[in-house]
Structure formats: structure tokens, C-alpha cells
Amino acid sequence: MKSKKIVFGAVGLTFLYGLFFYICASFLWSKGWFISLNDITPQNVGFKFFMDAVVNLSFVFVILGLIWMNKKSLAIVGITNQSRLVTLLLLAVYVIMFLAHGDFTIKGIYLAYFYLVVVAFAEEFMFRGFLFTQIEQQSNFLTGIVISGLLFGAMHSIMPTIISNGSFADLIAKISNDLLGQGILGSALFAFAYKKSGTLFVPVLIHAILDYSGVVFG
Numbered sequence: 001m002k003s004k005k006i007v008f009g010a011v012g013l014t015f016l017y018g019l020f021f022y023i024c025a026s027f028l029w030s031k032g033w034f035i036s037l038n039d040i041t042p043q044n045v046g047f048k049f050f051m052d053a054v055v056n057l058s059f060v061f062v063i064l065g066l067i068w069m070n071k072k073s074l075a076i077v078g079i080t081n082q083s084r085l086v087t088l089l090l091l092a093v094y095v096i097m098f099l100a101h102g103d104f105t106i107k108g109i110y111l112a113y114f115y116l117v118v119v120a121f122a123e124e125f126m127f128r129g130f131l132f133t134q135i136e137q138q139s140n141f142l143t144g145i146v147i148s149g150l151l152f153g154a155m156h157s158i159m160p161t162i163i164s165n166g167s168f169a170d171l172i173a174k175i176s177n178d179l180l181g182q183g184i185l186g187s188a189l190f191a192f193a194y195k196k197s198g199t200l201f202v203p204v205l206i207h208a209i210l211d212y213s214g215v216v217f218g
Helices: 002-030 045-069 084-101 106-138 141-155 158-163 168-197 201-216
Strands: none
Touching (some): 002 106, 002 158, 045 106, 106 168, 168 201
């Protein structure tokens, strides 16, 4: 019974994270306050930084705060110093990609920050460090991949639906299309990297490299 409560609690909190993201992103879009990555300037980067922190990182801060209040180790969400060589090599790859891109403007610097922290760290923390870990501890590896993958895939359907002014029905249809590829298969890749390395930083950097490569290589 206790294990079920833990799993339901983790799933529920992650669901609230996705719902919070959907509500905030929809509000910003409807008010014309949403700043795309292509429109970042020195004048609006401060607002962009603040809103990304609120929308994407709020639940990360909440969970970290709860861990600190309960005097538990950050290792329970994968923040460890294991696989340091692999972590440093992946970080070096990311830095090299940034340098190779050659965009050292405010926009270029923010893009590198965005894909590493706002996207990769936030998503890996919530879906691997927190949700997957909780489920795997109470059940098994495969169950952790499937459940975290379903919510992970659903999360990636939100912004495309909002930007295309889609309805809630469009969101559901988009989610159903994203569950296998970006969802379960993506979850399996990052969960395997997480378990094999023993640290959340490895899947974070792999995730960031894969996303940022779309910017660097066009």
C-alpha cells in the first residue's frame, strides 16, 4: 500500500508539473508575451529568463526544497559525482558545439543555456531523477520507463499544440502520436544512461547535446 501511494504521489506531482506548464505557456501565448528563441534580444532576455525559470523550473525548485527540508541526500534524484570522466567529456562536447556554432550574442548564449538547463536539466530531473526513480524503487525498471515515458511524451506535445492554436482535442491527438517515439523510446534511452552512469548529469548532457545539435547543425 505504501509503495502505491509513493508511485501515485510521484505520478500526480509530475502530472501537475505538466498541467502547470500547459496553463502558463497558454497564458503567455494568448497574451502575446511568449518570446520564441528566435526573438531573444538584450531588451527581453531578462523577462525570458524569468519566465523560463517560473514555467520550467518551479517544480524542480519545489522538489529540491522538499529534499533539503527533509535532510535527505540529493542522490535520491540522481545528483551525484559518479561517472565524472563521462560527464566531463559530454560537457566538453557541448562546449565545443557552442564554440563551433559561433554565435556569442545574447541570443546565442541563451540558446546554449536554454537547451542545457531549461530543457535538458528540468526534464531529466522531473522525468528521470524524480519520477522514474520513485517508480523503479517501488516497482521495476520497465514500469518506470513506461510510466515516465508516457508523461514525458505528453509533455512534448504541449508547446506544438499551443503554437498551432490547437484545441484540447488536438493536444490529445498530438500526445497519442508522441507517446512511443519521444515518450517511451526517449525515456528508455535516458533512463538507461541514468542507471548505467549512476548520475543524472549524463542523461542531462546527452539530452542537451541532442536538442542543441538542431541549432548547431541547422
